Amino acid sequence: MSAAQWRRAMNAGADxxxxxxxxxxxxxxxxxxxxxxxAVEAAAHSLQRIKARHVAVLIAVLVYPWAAxxxxxxxxxxxxxxxxxxxxxxxxxGGYGGMVSLAQMTxxxxxGYMVAIFGTSIDPISLGWPWWLAVVVAIxxxxxxxxxxxxxxxxxxxxxxxxxxxxxxxxFYYLTLQNYSLFAGHRGFNQVNAxxxxxxxxxxxxxxxxxxxFCALTGYFFIKYLIRAPFGIALQGVRDNPRxxxxxxxxVTGHRVxxxxxxxxxxxxGGILLVWYNNQIxxxxxxxxxxxxxxxxxxxxxMKHPIGAFVGAIVFVLLQTFAIDLIDRERxxxxxxxxxxxxxLFSPDGLLGLWEQARARLRAGGVQSKLSDSGSR
Amino acid sequence: MRPKAYVLGTLASTAVVALLAGGAHAxxxxxIGLLATLEGPFAAGxxxxxxxxxxxxxxHNGMAGGKKIEFIKGSSDASPDKAVNATRKLVxxxxxxxxxxxxxxxxxxxxxxxxKTQPNITFINGSSGAQATTLVDPSPNFYRFHTDGAQxxxxxxxxxxxxxxxxxxxVAEDYGFPYSQVQGFMAGYCAQGGHVVKKAWVPLGTKxxxxxxxxxxxxxxxxxxxxxxxxxxxxxxxxxxxxxNKPMIGGSITVDQTVLNYKGKRRESLLGTPSAGxxxxxxxxxxxxxxxxxxxxxxxDGFPSPSLFAxxxxxxxxxxxxxxxxxxxDLSGGQKSYxxxxxxxxxxxxxxEVKIDENRNGIGNTYITEVAKKPDGEFYNKVVKVTENVxxxxxxxxxxxxxxxxxxxxxxxCP
Numbered sequence: 001m002s003a004a005q006w007r008r009a010m011n012a013g014a015d016x017x018x019x020x021x022x023x024x025x026x027x028x029x030x031x032x033x034x035x036x037x038x039a040v041e042a043a044a045h046s047l048q049r050i051k052a053r054h055v056a057v058l059i060a061v062l063v064y065p066w067a068a069x070x071x072x073x074x075x076x077x078x079x080x081x082x083x084x085x086x087x088x089x090x091x092x093x094g095g096y097g098g099m100v101s102l103a104q105m106t107x108x109x110x111x112g113y114m115v116a117i118f119g120t121s122i123d124p125i126s127l128g129w130p131w132w133l134a135v136v137v138a139i140x141x142x143x144x145x146x147x148x149x150x151x152x153x154x155x156x157x158x159x160x161x162x163x164x165x166x167x168x169x170x171x172f173y174y175l176t177l178q179n180y181s182l183f184a185g186h187r188g189f190n191q192v193n194a195x196x197x198x199x200x201x202x203x204x205x206x207x208x209x210x211x212x213x214f215c216a217l218t219g220y221f222f223i224k225y226l227i228r229a230p231f232g233i234a235l236q237g238v239r240d241n242p243r244x245x246x247x248x249x250x251x252v253t254g255h256r257v258x259x260x261x262x263x264x265x266x267x268x269x270g271g272i273l274l275v276w277y278n279n280q281i282x283x284x285x286x287x288x289x290x291x292x293x294x295x296x297x298x299x300x301x302x303m304k305h306p307i308g309a310f311v312g313a314i315v316f317v318l319l320q321t322f323a324i325d326l327i328d329r330e331r332x333x334x335x336x337x338x339x340x341x342x343x344x345l346f347s348p349d350g351l352l353g354l355w356e357q358a359r360a361r362l363r364a365g366g367v368q369s370k371l372s373d374s375g376s377r
Numbered sequence: 378m379r380p381k382a383y384v385l386g387t388l389a390s391t392a393v394v395a396l397l398a399g400g401a402h403a404x405x406x407x408x409i410g411l412l413a414t415l416e417g418p419f420a421a422g423x424x425x426x427x428x429x430x431x432x433x434x435x436x437h438n439g440m441a442g443g444k445k446i447e448f449i450k451g452s453s454d455a456s457p458d459k460a461v462n463a464t465r466k467l468v469x470x471x472x473x474x475x476x477x478x479x480x481x482x483x484x485x486x487x488x489x490x491x492x493k494t495q496p497n498i499t500f501i502n503g504s505s506g507a508q509a510t511t512l513v514d515p516s517p518n519f520y521r522f523h524t525d526g527a528q529x530x531x532x533x534x535x536x537x538x539x540x541x542x543x544x545x546x547x548v549a550e551d552y553g554f555p556y557s558q559v560q561g562f563m564a565g566y567c568a569q570g571g572h573v574v575k576k577a578w579v580p581l582g583t584k585x586x587x588x589x590x591x592x593x594x595x596x597x598x599x600x601x602x603x604x605x606x607x608x609x610x611x612x613x614x615x616x617x618x619x620x621x622n623k624p625m626i627g628g629s630i631t632v633d634q635t636v637l638n639y640k641g642k643r644r645e646s647l648l649g650t651p652s653a654g655x656x657x658x659x660x661x662x663x664x665x666x667x668x669x670x671x672x673x674x675x676x677x678d679g680f681p682s683p684s685l686f687a688x689x690x691x692x693x694x695x696x697x698x699x700x701x702x703x704x705x706x707d708l709s710g711g712q713k714s715y716x717x718x719x720x721x722x723x724x725x726x727x728x729x730e731v732k733i734d735e736n737r738n739g740i741g742n743t744y745i746t747e748v749a750k751k752p753d754g755e756f757y758n759k760v761v762k763v764t765e766n767v768x769x770x771x772x773x774x775x776x777x778x779x780x781x782x783x784x785x786x787x788x789x790x791c792p
Contacts (some may be wrong), residue, residue, distance in 0.1 A: 071469035075462060122514065178551060178580060178784065186552035186581075187483055187509075188457070191490055280487055284456030321466055324452055332452065334415055 009257020042345050059215060065206045074205035074277075076317055081212035082277055084313035085219050085270035087297040088306055089263035092223050095303035097259040098239035101153065103165035105294045106172045107146045107367060108271025109266050109286035114138035116189035116273050116281050118181065123189050125182065131195035139268045147257060169291045177283040188282025192275050202276065212273050216310065223306045226262065235259055291318035300343060302352030311351050315339075384450045395448055406445040408704060409697065410467030412488075413503060413690070422686040423480050426504055429687035430477060433694035433727070434660030435675060441698040442706025449473055451470055455480065457487035464488050474708050475701075476500045477693050480686060482507035482526065482553045493521045497711045504689035508557050508783050511738035512769060518712075522696040522731055523689050523739040524655050524767055526557030527564070527784060529629040531743050531771050532764035533653040534566025537626050540651065542599040544572045544628065548589055548612065549603035551578035551786075558603050560784025561653075564771045567791035570740045571599070574792055581605075595665045603628035609636050617643045627652030630685065632748060635754040644756050647756065650748045656728040657744040657760050668727035692726050699724055709727055729765070738757025738769045765766050 065073040086108045094100045118127050119134035129137075153164045176183040194202035202211055226232045235255050237245045242252045245282075275281045284290070293316070301312025323335040347353035401704075411430055414423035427450065434446055440758045442523050443485070449471045451463035460479045467473050476498055479488050485505030493516045500519045502510065506526035509518070529624040537545070545566075549555040563573060574597055577589045589612075593600070600616075600623050602609055624646070632652045639647060656665075668691070672683040683691070696719065703718035723732040729742035742765050749759035770778035 069469070071465065075465055075469070079462075174580070187486070190457075191488055278458040278461065279490060280457055280461075282457050282483060284454075285458055287456070289454065321462070321470075324450065 069241050070205040073209045075321065076314070077152055078205065078209045078212045078277055080310065080313040080317045081209070081216040082270050082273035082350040083294070083297060083317065084310035085212075085216050085273065087265035087309035087313055088216075088219055088223060089270070090294055090298045091301075091303050091306055091309045092227075092266070093259055093263045094298060095305075095308075096227055096239065097235050097256060097263075099154070099161050099256065099259070100158075100295070101147050101149070101260070101263070102162055102291045102295060103146075103153075103169045103172075103268045104263065105291040106165075106169040106286055107142050107149065107267040108274060109176075109281065109290075110145045110280045111138045111142035111268035111271035112192075112275035112285065113176065113183060113189075114141050114160075116192045121189040121191065121280075122191040123184050125184055126189065127226050130196075135272060138272060139265065142268030142271065143261060143264045143328050146267065147261045150257045150260025150264075154253055154260070156346070166288075166291070169286070170288060173283055173288065174287050176286055183283075185192070186283060188280060188285070190280045192280055194279075195278035196304050203279070208277065212277075215269050215273060219269065220310070221308055223266070227306075231255070231258070296340060300340060302347075302350030304349055305352055308350055308352045315351065379400075394510055406447045407441070407475070407701065407708065408447050408449055408471065408473040409694075410451060410464070410471065410473035410476040410478070411448045411503075411694075412427070412451040412453060412463055412476070412480075413686075414455045414459065414465065414484075415450075415452035416479045419455050419480060419686075422684060423452070425680060425684045426480055426686035426690035428672070428679055429683065429690035429692075429724065430503075430694040432675055433691050433698060434688070436671065437698050442701035442704060444701070444706040445632075446698070446701075451478065453479060453484060455484060457483050459646060460484035461487050461491050464491055468495055473714075474498065475697055477690070477697060478503040480504050482510075482557075485510040485521075489516050489519045492516045499697075499712050499716060501719075502691055502695050506557065507553055508560075508701050508769070509553075511736045512783065514734045518716065520696070520723075520733060520737040521693075521739055522733060523692050524741045524743070525738065525769060526554050526629070527561035527771055528741070528762070528767045528769060529655050529743055530558050530561030530653050531565060531767045532745050532762060533626065533651060533743075534562050534564070535569055535572060536651055536653075536762060537567050537599065537601075538571050538747050540599075542571070542624070542626065544574050544597045545599045545601050546593050546597045546623075547573050547576040547601040548586070549576070549578060549601070549628070550581045550583075550605065550608065552581060554602045555628065555762060556784040556786070558784075559601075560626075560781075560789060562601065562626075563789045564773065564781070567789055572791055576786070579608075581608075583608060586615045587619075590616055590621065593621070593623075597623060599624045599626055601626045601628075602631055603615065607631055608634055608760075610639055613639060613643070614641055617641050622646070625650045629654035631708055632746075632758060637675060637748065637758075644710075647748050648750060651745060651761070652747075653743055653745050654685065654740060655743060656685060657746045657758050658682050659746070659757055659759055660728055660744065661760065665727045688727065692731055693728065695724070696722060696731060729763075734769060736769065740766055740768050741780055743767045 014069055054247055064077060068077065076232065086104055090101065090104045115134050115138045116126060117328065118129045118137050119131055120128050122124055149165065149168055152168070153161050156164055179185065194208060201209045202208055227236070234245065234250055238252050238255050246252045274285070280287065297312040297316045300315055301308030301310065319336050319339060324332040326332070327335055343350060347357065349356070413426040414420060430448070434448065439446055449467055451467045453459040453463050459525055464476060464478065468476060480503050482505050485502055485507050486509055488500065489510050496518055498518065502519065502521035506529065508525050508527055511521055511525070547559065549559055566573070574594055575592065577592065579586070579589060602612060602625050604612055609627070627650055629652065632650060636739065669682055672679060672687065700715055700719040700722055703722070704714050708715055720733065723730060728744070732740055734740055740764050743762050745762040745764065746758035747761050748756055751757055
């Protein structure tokens with residue numbers, strides 16, 4: 001983004017979203033441009049940006065279940081999309097808000113537990129509400145929980161944010177482990193089945209895949225939109241220089257808590273997909289190992305772009321599923337760890353960073369050859 | 378935006394792999410999926426479980442029913458979701474015909490639920506001992522050829538009463554397996570007039586037992602300690618420090634090597650500590666001695682003597698192979714004849730006869746042991762009593778058992 005664009009966007013954000021609204025927010029803003037032309041311009045701009053590869057990826061993910069076995073559709077495809085959505089919430093918080101929260105899996109588990117408690121399972125604790133009501137209530141509660149986590153942790157920075165979110169996550173894990181009246185303790189809830197909607201059983205691999213794909217695409221485009229919207233731009237400003245943003249009249253804490261709310265919404269949708277995918281939820285689903293898995297996925301893919309979360313999730317799920325075939329028995333975690341180490345070692349920006357490096361090199365080579373071709377001109 | 382092409386590449390390659398994997402698979406070999414916890418807290422146990430399964434196959438020369446048997450291994454970290462993921466991979470991707478696993482209780486319930494979606498595959502439990510696996514909503518293609526966690530304690534209550542322990546204090550870990558164990562103990566103990574005066578449920582891995590110890594009433598005869606070995610040693614040490622002197626009664630995984638090697642002042646008082654389980658190191662039969670000799674000969678890196686997990690996986694695998702022998706490797710027709718053969722299967726295992734009931738759960742022996750001293754001063758668990766043909770209803774009628782319900786914090790109760 002050019003400096004001019006950045007400035008314009010910042011000012012637009014200050015104009016509309018400054019909390020509290022101040023009269024001096026945007027002295028440099030251009031005299032009000034009509035909203036409609038701006039939107040048209042933006043639409044045309046985004047259309048221009050759609051390239052062949054974007055269409056190809058979209059077609060690929062849409063036809064994937066028809067080319068792959070049910071196993072690949074469900075366990076690799078469905079699981080990657082659900083985990084990717086939870087990781088996306090961390091990418092948004094970490095990459096664009098500068099807040100690395102380990103509690104995203106906890107938020108997802110809260111949503112999963114709420115679906116199990118309000119919806120149906122084999123456990124008598126479940127209230128048996130209709131699935132849509134249970135889902136809505138679960139998302140509301142989990143998002144509220146995420147907002148609460150944000151409210152607690154936004155006043156900290158860096159490692160302290162990690163510590164406080166880790167503490168919240170571990171506290172929730174032990175709560176679920178030892179509370180039998182609400183969370184069914186160590187055993188958790190079994191047979192939390194995905195519903196049958198309009199005659200389509202969402203537990204089947206292909207319907208589940210498309211459900212997960214729909215949620216993932218919605219989440220992805222929502223985040224893509226949001227990071228260009230005034231709120232997202234302001235959030236990135238808060239990430240880069242909170243004091244300056246504060247001086248400009250932005251409510252820094254408010255923006256950060258709001259970011260947690262948005263991330264919580266994504267994570268709770270991902271959590272509901274995960275509980276349907278696993279068909280059960282137990283404290284281990286909210287354990288430290290799973291919390292760190294989400295961090296690994298986000299870092300593995302790269303936090304600089306929303307797609308990184310899904311790239312990371314696919315690689316993570318593939319590794320976790322097939323590493324045991326590459327090397328026998330108890331040593332297979334070595335492969336997983338080794339791959340993570342290599343990627344992080346050679347590319348701090350994850351797989352996306354590797355991709356960018358490769359492209360830069362290719363482009364440099366291409367420019368050189370072009371230069372040598374047209375040298376005579 | 379560039380990375381999308383990366384995704385495309387990944388997706389394309391997974392699709393290719395999927396297509397390749399979907400190809401034909403030979404009928405000359407029968408694939409058996411083997412799931413154990415090769416990571417996480419039970420990794421050592423999972424490894425020994427695999428040894429037990431491999432021993433069974435080795436003694437069959439790698440063949441059953443005239444066909445070559447191939448193991449494909451899967452791993453979990455003792456969490457239900459990982460167990461189901463690993464099982465799904467073995468069943469749907471590696472196309473195994475028979476599945477053996479998992480290791481721990483809550484995994485067993487989750488895998489049982491998954492087995493319902495794969496009616497053409499036969500699932501045989503590895504070593505998980507949750508009662509709910511076969512008692513609540515059982516699956517027609519899930520078999521457990523050994524007894525569950527409650528059955529492992531049957532007879533211990535009567536034995537405790539015969540030693541004069543009329544009032545006991547209970548300390549146990551707060552999750553499913555100890556609930557089952559305590560129920561197995563209390564079902565007989567309460568019925569015979571014993572009293573469990575107070576129960577203390579502590580979280581798994583508790584280090585500090587002082588608050589529990591301070592609540593032990595003075596007028597109890599013994600302590601029932603259903604803790605894992607390392608937790609039990611912590612408890613014993615702290616109990617000794619405050620001057621406690623009550624005798625102990627142990628669960629199936631309480632009096633293990635860590636407890637037997639206990640070096641505290643009260644070491645001698647451990648002598649005579651009763652516990653119970655589906656096997657014991659010192660069973661005095663030719664079958665058990667052969668099993669131990671075979672285990673030691675085949676696994677130089679194994680334990681000094683096969684663990685509970687090695688024994689249970691051995692029995693499970695042996696059952697799967699004997700069933701295949703009975704039908705000459707014929708798994709056609711949705712494995713119907715194979716399942717009929719499994720249902721009728723009876724054979725002499727290392728620790729007694731192996732057979733199953735109509736819920737496909739094992740009926741078998743429970744061994745009551747007491748800590749005794751070898752001539753060289755080493756402690757071991759000596760078999761003092763065998764309860765034969767223990768059923769899943771713990772010797773009660775079905776109605777009586779249903780009335781009591783599955784073991785939990787408050788069930789059974791006899792203060």
